[in-house]
Amino acid sequence: MPEKRIESIEEIEIRDQALSETANSEMTNREQWNRKNPPTEAVIVKDLRTTELTPREYRNTKARFYRLGGDIRLQPHVSELPPKGKSVNHRHTTEAVIYIVRGVGHTIISWDGVNKQRIDWEEGDLFSFPVWMWHQHFNDSETEVARYLAVQDTFAVKALGLHQIERFPENQE
Numbered sequence: 001m002p003e004k005r006i007e008s009i010e011e012i013e014i015r016d017q018a019l020s021e022t023a024n025s026e027m028t029n030r031e032q033w034n035r036k037n038p039p040t041e042a043v044i045v046k047d048l049r050t051t052e053l054t055p056r057e058y059r060n061t062k063a064r065f066y067r068l069g070g071d072i073r074l075q076p077h078v079s080e081l082p083p084k085g086k087s088v089n090h091r092h093t094t095e096a097v098i099y100i101v102r103g104v105g106h107t108i109i110s111w112d113g114v115n116k117q118r119i120d121w122e123e124g125d126l127f128s129f130p131v132w133m134w135h136q137h138f139n140d141s142e143t144e145v146a147r148y149l150a151v152q153d154t155f156a157v158k159a160l161g162l163h164q165i166e167r168f169p170e171n172q173e
């Protein structure tokens with residue numbers, strides 16, 4: 001039987017990503033949060049410094065996810081850390097490019113949780129790190145929030161069935 005030719009995105013069946021089997025998976029928390037807070041559909045987002053965000057308790061941040069211009073590969077999101085706040089230590093199968101919208105802080109990266117490296121950042125900086133590398137973001141200010149834009153290839157990786165997010169084992173930190 002010949003393959004069906006897809007003419008538009010509306011013809012593709014959308015399915016939820018199978019969840020990770022690891023004990024430290026964040027996929028269930030993320031999918032539950034995403035169902036309650038679907039991506040904002042837009043062509044342009046005005047002023048990422050002040051756009052309203054929603055608490056994302058499982059990650060210790062506030063966030064808003066976007067689907068810009070009907071994108072099917074890239075998914076940006078804005079996240080915010082409170083003064084002296086930190087995200088959970090985690091890793092994911094998506095590439096991420098991070099732009100600092102507001103604030104000052106640092107990110108700790110490592111492959112094994114032991115041999116750590118530090119990336120210091122401030123407003124206007126852009127950075128990235130390899131896929132599946134452990135990382136944790138820290139706000140170094142005692143009075144101001146830190147806010148960053150992360151652009152990830154989430155939609156593409158999810159479509160391939162490869163999307164995973166894992167939290168660093170708590171007993172090893």
